[in-house]
Amino acid sequence: MRFGISKLAAKTVKLGLRLIGRGATTLPGKTALKFDPDAIKKAAEGKFIITVTGTNGKTTTSHMISEMIASFGDYEVINNISGANLASGIATTLICEKPKTDKKTIYVLETDEAAFAKIAGSLKPKISVVTNLFRDQLDRYGELTHTRDFIASGIDKTSAKLILNSDDSLVAALGRGREDRSLFFGMSKESMTYNNKTYPSRKGVLKASSDAVYCPECKVKYEYNSRSFSHLGDFYCPSCGFKSPSTTYEVIYDLKNSPSDEGYVFEIKKGEEKETLSLKIPGMHNLYNTCAAVSAVTEMLKLEGREEPFKKACKASSEVKAAFGRMEKIDLSGGKKLCILLVKNPAGLDRSLSFVSEAHDAKSLMFLLNSNIADGKDVSWIWDVDFESKVDQLPKKIYVSGERYGDMLLRVNYSGKDQKDLECAPMADAVKLLKKAVEECEEGGCVYVLPNYTAMLDLRGRLVSELGIKDFWK
């Protein structure tokens, strides 16, 4: 009865918000939870749920999983809208989003790490993916080991199959004591070793501020046989022996070509099976996200009793297109393109910089930095990132805007970029500056725009009102 009222309240709020032309991604769920604290548990009952958590790649990975499952044609997929990944957003999705067909529905939910601890027991997901753990707005979320403990406490309230990143020591540790239900995905260790030797990475003045350098149990520095990027790699603790687990799903790659280019070809191997894939959303980090998605979809198909699940999952990965604020390219006149890459924490910015420094079409670059509550009030994270080793490969001219453009301008300048190659404007003139960047971009080139969260929302709003660009981000 209580849940009935709660559902009704949620739907009424949603209808109300829609009527006044507002998005309704979290308030209906918030209302439902007020009427009935068990609303999520009741709404989740009997549903096939896959959760995706971790500090980076949640949206992209959930998006990949959703598109892949939808491409089979015999499932309907429901997921929460990017950003609405707290309890309220998930309650909204479960209560208000009704299947439109009579096909079996799979719910793919990206879940905030702290929210996961609270609601995993109610969701009872069949499959839980943990992408990675990087420092992320520490002023909001606290320490990384706490984040890991949050996820662990959530996991223990479920019997979900765990899909864990073998190359991230913090994530891999979640498999300890849960061996019977843990599967690992990551880079092939041989592949990493080969690439490390063949294509050594560039060094900057100062190393990036790194996470998880030491084994939290032994306080001894991890050793690495090989690395992909940041703290991800084939690590081992010389003291307790904890090491990067062997993978069930692994990426075989060769950096002879760049994963920053669309259509990069690589393989995913599962035991004796091996499939060739083309990377639909570029970026080295998306090799991980794709592998995580293929793992999750294969496991889902297995639970469903389908034949050749791995082969089907790999094939489905070719159906994926870019997600909201992640690698989506917009065509402009003169064969020019605009690509917005959301960056919200050091790992994300590092990956995007690395991506832009390698992308062949990157002819212009713009940063937008805000420091509202949703971004984290502290802008110091931009200094944790190693710009220095990449600056020579970035486009010559760099444009800077956002409410904290002064901080970003200085950050780029201190990376070694000459002041004369920098141009800045306050947020109010962001579109004007972007137009200039587009004008000055060479024909056929792409202007990459790297905003953080509220800067991206603000920029989108301005592009609609000032340029009449419609919902290109979907």
Add this chain to the structure above:
Amino acid sequence: MSEINLTIGHFYPDLLNLYGDRGNVLALYTRAVRRGIDVTIKEISIGDELNPSEIDIAFLGGGQDNEQNILKDDLVHVKGPIIKNMIEDGKVFLCICGGYQMLGKYYLEHDGNKLECLGAIDIYTEGKKERFIQDTIYEIELPSGKTVKVAGFENHSGRTHLGPSVKPFMKVIKGAGNNGEDGFEGARYKNCFCTYSHGSFLPKNAAVTDLLLETALKNKYGEDYVLPELSSEIEDLALNKALEYLNG
């Protein structure tokens, strides 16, 4: 090779690297290199040898609790006595947040647990539940007698109190400062400068970067050494934009 050279000792960069701490090292590096000074950055972590004569400016940042616990033994018991001597000898130190607290006598956790620290400077810290997390503005008096505004960001639950031999580093204009009570931020003892300010602290505050560089180079090349002029146009723009932003 330039005649003037400078070595920055970056302590525990693999553990003390929160909230853009590396920006401070980058600021010292950049404003020295732009003046034609040869700069070496030396990483000194757990188990690494510490040779005071090799270092002109020492930098200690802040870390997560887990990380700070890992290095405590090495800092307090192995490098501690050497660091104490370096500070007494007038070596330039910049210590931020956790680095600041660890130089003091002790840290009293809010549950009453007392953590012994280095005891290099006469300060102590008491942990409280409520954290100070906000943008900050301070004021600092330079050796020239000129007073300048400085922008930062604080994020700490410790309340630090200074003993009689230690002077406050800055005056609080906006923010909580050392303890939320006395209106001061940070500590200065001889040439050891400490602050809670992240931000990163130095990049936007070129006057402070230059103060540290000049102090270190005077130490090394004699009192007559004068730091060459260098524009701080872009740093000042960042500072003024930050001040504007903070003042709404």
